[in-house]
Amino acid sequence: MTKILAEFQAERLAANERILSGDNRAIKRFFRLDGEAYEDGALSAKTKELLGLVASIVLRCDDCITYHIIQCARQGVTVAEFEEAFAVALVVGGSIVIPHLRRAYDRMDEVLNANEE
Amino acid sequence: MTKILAEFQAERLAANERILSGDNRAIKRFFRLDGEAYEDGALSAKTKELLGLVASIVLRCDDCITYHIIQCARQGVTVAEFEEAFAVALVVGGSIVIPHLRRAYDRMDEVLNANEE
Amino acid sequence: MTKILAEFQAERLAANERILSGDNRAIKRFFRLDGEAYEDGALSAKTKELLGLVASIVLRCDDCITYHIIQCARQGVTVAEFEEAFAVALVVGGSIVIPHLRRAYDRMDEVLNANEE
Amino acid sequence: MTKILAEFQAERLAANERILSGDNRAIKRFFRLDGEAYEDGALSAKTKELLGLVASIVLRCDDCITYHIIQCARQGVTVAEFEEAFAVALVVGGSIVIPHLRRAYDRMDEVLNANEE
């Protein structure tokens, strides 16, 4: 993983730990649920990560996009598959998603290049 | 197809024809593009329709949800697969998507029951 | 409760039952979580229902607004309190929420009048 | 004006009157402000109504779209101008706005046909 992505993951984990160190039961349950929703089932984990990626793009959340790109790469998503998922997100969400798509390509290139090395 | 869904499709087609009867080139091109984004490629048409469905749920557009449920059923999406896609959309989008999910279950039941008959 | 609100509640319950009759664990857990988040705690149930109401208005979901208006009325929210919550939602969310506010006033009047009778 | 549009306007006015019959000063001020923002100034009222229309389409609010279509027609917006504004909204907002665009064409046709008669 590149330095940018390693830092992203470290900050993400530390911030999640802070949230889960609190006493609020509903928040803790939500986080558990969030993990379960992407596990293998009738749909594969790969398909679910692609669903999470496209949802994150049309809702325009950079951190969520970065997270799901990392997860998709772990599930073996290829460049051509990423681009087709981006295309669906772009057509559904319109040009307002383009700035997020620019950053998504950067993240995808980093993740896939790091995997190759 | 049930009467509700047949009416939905007929109205949708008539309204699209009205739009495409105009002279605006950008709108016509967008509609063509919209069709192409869901064709088989590196990702299957089935996966792309699921991506369109989840994007439609988190963006909370009932007509878009109905359309992609019909398309998903045509691609052989099963009840369990629909429900897992709904679960990803619900977790990403939150309780604000629940009213749309209620209607999505209705549409799914109609489409799948109609296919069985 | 008025006929409109009674029908809203009946349809809502039936649709929730349909969703919960399925096998998807993540969806069932989400629904339980959704109930817990509004229970009395450090903040009162009344305050939490007002939070849910304002969130529903700025996200522009009519069914969610109707639901939280009913819940707020049960918690004793008065007309003046409703209107101040509406004002915060209107200022944060802008004129795009006005059509939802028009329907919210209708629902509020129905709920509060029904309570008086 | 057609019957559909006349009913829309009557309901809109009655609901606004209900809102303004209340005691909340912030809400009343917002409504006044909302009117002023579209008056002739450095930009013409026509341009401002087109801005309101495109904002309403990308935010996907049918009532707001209907209202601004009526106002645009009063300012002399032509079919070709409407379609170019629709095209900008479609490209910015993506296919998720298409169901609203279908209804927008209906409203535009009603308004412009009513004006011709």
Added chain:
Amino acid sequence: MTKILAEFQAERLAANERILSGDNRAIKRFFRLDGEAYEDGALSAKTKELLGLVASIVLRCDDCITYHIIQCARQGVTVAEFEEAFAVALVVGGSIVIPHLRRAYDRMDEVLNANEE
């Protein structure tokens, strides 16, 4: 107040002054209205700031979240109260708000720690 929050406030004030130095009456009026909506009334200023906070989280605006966290702390909102408001926002808005929640916890910790010192 910590350095981060002091800088946030200074930049916010300077930028607001720039906006209000212009000639546009509608913008000036909106800013006045924005202040009034959170004043004590039928609902307390504390409750209204919580409403503003939850609205800001579900609409996913970091600057708005930081601002309302500062205001909430001034009104005496405790950690447990913040977390319950966060929980409502998380359940309504879904996992897409989590990145904003991570930053919200940081801001809350800064504000509450600064108050203790």
Added chain:
Amino acid sequence: MTKILAEFQAERLAANERILSGDNRAIKRFFRLDGEAYEDGALSAKTKELLGLVASIVLRCDDCITYHIIQCARQGVTVAEFEEAFAVALVVGGSIVIPHLRRAYDRMDEVLNANEE
């Protein structure tokens, strides 16, 4: 153009080139379409850029706002015209757009000052 804006444009172009270097036909077509939607037609390019600007503000995308401010300035949009477009966006979109408006004023001042020099 100022250094900030020159860097914005350079990064934007480089990122677009990366996207267009890929093999995805739908994405390439979308980008072409995006350019065409703002060309002179029944509505002037100036009016269309204002439409794009207001759409970008209410959808709260900083990069899109910066881009359309640059384009508007090229079409001769004046300070007073910018402010009236901002006012429409603020009234439609509510206080949640204010942080984006603060940055929009910065960008507008940079662009218009750079043009004067």
